[in-house]
Amino acid sequence: MCPRNKEEKGRFLLVVGGSASGKSQFAESLAVSAPGKRYYIATMEPFGKEAQWRIARHRLLRENKGFETVERFWELGSLVLPQRGTALLECVTNLLANEIFSPEGAGEQGAVEAILQGIASLRRQCHLLVAVSGEVGLEPLSQYAPETRRYMGLLGKINREMAKQADEVWEVTCGVPICHKGGTR
Amino acid sequence: MILVIGGYAAGKKEYVRSLGYQDEDFTIDPREEKPVVWGLEALAAQAGEGWESLVPGLVEKEVVICQEVGSGVIPLEKEARQMREYTGRLCTALAERADRVVRLFCGIPTIIKE
Numbered sequence: 001m002c003p004r005n006k007e008e009k010g011r012f013l014l015v016v017g018g019s020a021s022g023k024s025q026f027a028e029s030l031a032v033s034a035p036g037k038r039y040y041i042a043t044m045e046p047f048g049k050e051a052q053w054r055i056a057r058h059r060l061l062r063e064n065k066g067f068e069t070v071e072r073f074w075e076l077g078s079l080v081l082p083q084r085g086t087a088l089l090e091c092v093t094n095l096l097a098n099e100i101f102s103p104e105g106a107g108e109q110g111a112v113e114a115i116l117q118g119i120a121s122l123r124r125q126c127h128l129l130v131a132v133s134g135e136v137g138l139e140p141l142s143q144y145a146p147e148t149r150r151y152m153g154l155l156g157k158i159n160r161e162m163a164k165q166a167d168e169v170w171e172v173t174c175g176v177p178i179c180h181k182g183g184t185r
Numbered sequence: 186m187i188l189v190i191g192g193y194a195a196g197k198k199e200y201v202r203s204l205g206y207q208d209e210d211f212t213i214d215p216r217e218e219k220p221v222v223w224g225l226e227a228l229a230a231q232a233g234e235g236w237e238s239l240v241p242g243l244v245e246k247e248v249v250i251c252q253e254v255g256s257g258v259i260p261l262e263k264e265a266r267q268m269r270e271y272t273g274r275l276c277t278a279l280a281e282r283a284d285r286v287v288r289l290f291c292g293i294p295t296i297i298k299e
Contacts, residue, residue, distance in 0.1 A: 137252070
């Protein structure tokens, strides 16, 4: 048998939903269906009580599912995974906010490119990449500040681009997955 | 008429361009003689209680594009509440008369009525 090409891209599954839609749980179920080493790429900076509560909740959900947690708040492109396996990236919405608003981030101009490059780099290091992102554009724009609108526009752009590249695209609502592309489950 | 709906930046206009329409075919003013009207949510907000008067003109168009705006918490401000109401009602009325309704999600179209 030929050795697997190091540059070969892993399968890429995209899971998108509103807040508290059950997207994390569904994404985890996709990730644990693959054998081998599992990495959870956490993107939320543990600032404040609510962030800590969310992180604790997600840790509990993942308990005993064999994930090694890797924290990555920005610059996904330079992340090196120790082994080829499965990666669950959660969540692109945080990653984008960090890239735009954190001093360490790429800024508004470079954020989309930085994240898409990061996704491509992860795929080259994985058999399977599951990325979680959010749907935030289902409300009138008028209530948001200009910088928030720009954030929403950039998130939409990243989501569309990821969807183009993905092997499967899933929307999750009320915990129910709806397949928009490629799914066989 | 094709009604195209989806969230903000979901790829609605990109989809309509993929049907063969050019940038000069798009307008936000339904009185203009152009085949594609976009920004229905702004039109609905502008029309207010008179939203129903927009229906006959819009059903004659080839494509109407609207952002979905009704899936957030209903706001306290009356004006913001009404804008959602009128947009939703207008979309419903148009969907009823449309030959096809397409919903965009992350740039992927799904025909939800034909």
